[in-house]
Amino acid sequence: xxxxxxxxxxxxxxxxxxxxxxxxxxxKLGDNATLSCIYQERKLHxxxxxxxxxxxxxxxxxxxxxxxxxxDNESEQCIHFKNRTQLFWDRLENGDFxxxxxxxxxxxxxxxxxxxxxxxxxxRVIHQAEVVLNLAASYxxxxxxxxxxxxxxEVTFSCRSGNGYPRPNVYWINKTDNSYLLPSQLEITHxxxxxxxxxxxxxxKATSNMQVECSIENKILQENLSANYTEQKQSNDxxxxxxxxxxxxxxxxxxxxxxxxxxxxxxxxxxxxxxxRRKSSKxxxx
Numbered sequence: 570x571x572x573x574x575x576x577x578x579x580x581x582x583x584x585x586x587x588x589x590x591x592x593x594x595x596x597k598l599g600d601n602a603t604l605s606c607i608y609q610e611r612k613l614h615x616x617x618x619x620x621x622x623x624x625x626x627x628x629x630x631x632x633x634x635x636x637x638x639x640x641d642n643e644s645e646q647c648i649h650f651k652n653r654t655q656l657f658w659d660r661l662e663n664g665d666f667x668x669x670x671x672x673x674x675x676x677x678x679x680x681x682x683x684x685x686x687x688x689x690x691x692x693r694v695i696h697q698a699e700v701v702l703n704l705a706a707s708y709x710x711x712x713x714x715x716x717x718x719x720x721x722x723e724v725t726f727s728c729r730s731g732n733g734y735p736r737p738n739v740y741w742i743n744k745t746d747n748s749y750l751l752p753s754q755l756e757i758t759h760x761x762x763x764x765x766x767x768x769x770x771x772x773x774k775a776t777s778n779m780q781v782e783c784s785i786e787n788k789i790l791q792e793n794l795s796a797n798y799t800e801q802k803q804s805n806d807x808x809x810x811x812x813x814x815x816x817x818x819x820x821x822x823x824x825x826x827x828x829x830x831x832x833x834x835x836x837x838x839x840x841x842x843x844x845x846r847r848k849s850s851k852x853x854x855x
Contacts, residue, residue, distance in 0.1 A: 612663075653670060654670055714728075728796065736765050739784070741783060779798070
């Protein structure tokens with residue numbers, strides 16, 4: 570019984586050391602990514618170790634980084650990773666063989682494998698780990714515009730965003746009841762640098778209280794950026810009537826002022842005429 574139990578523990582230890590555990594990490598384009606590979610045993614001698622980081626999902630050059638007998642070995646490293654990888658030297662003897670990948674790009678999206686070998690009497694694998702690197706980039710803040718060509722009964726909105734990755738999900742939402750609206754047009758463009766841009770339009774019936782939202786979703790980053798449009802409510806009937814009354818009330822004083830001005834001008838004209846005639850009669854008599 571004790572022999573069987575001891576053998577089972579040894580078998581589990583060997584399997585744990587050999588079987589690679591897969592980890593998924595997400596990094597933004599242009600950032601630095603840390604690929605984790607940690608061996609729980611401590612106080613290792615680097616001269617007895619070989620550490621290999623490699624790509625497992627392609628048949629071409631697969632060596633990402635190599636450490637042999639305590640020194641970096643770049644003889645078989647892929648050109649794509651030259652001067653872009655480094656180990657954490659202060660952590661190696663404590664079993665941390667994680668790799669720092671600098672300035673990640675679209676071509677770095679792979680499944681990576683870390684293999685640690687120890688050479689004593691013979692060379693054996695003491696640890697393995699697999700890391701899947703997914704890349705992402707935040708989309709720009711959406712710009713929502715009501716097109717000037719919209720008619721009175723139908724309104725057209727446009728929404729655009731860009732510089733994101735991966736391919737986004739685009740939603741149009743009626744904020745009055747939070748219902749989803751079908752876009753009239755949806756264009757998603759894939760650029761040479763791997764990023765996407767999106768342009769979408771929406772046509773809806775015009776109402777007095779339109780509230781529309783354009784939402785851009787990035788699932789990997791769990792980001793949801795949105796832009797909103799709210800139609801200004803028109804004045805109600807009572808306010809319109811009061812405005813009309815103000816106009817009517819304003820016309821009365823204005824008319825009275827005009828009549829007074831006309832009367833005054835007439836009086837002044839008559840007085841001037843009378844004075845001129847009187848002066849003329851005196852000149853004749855003289």
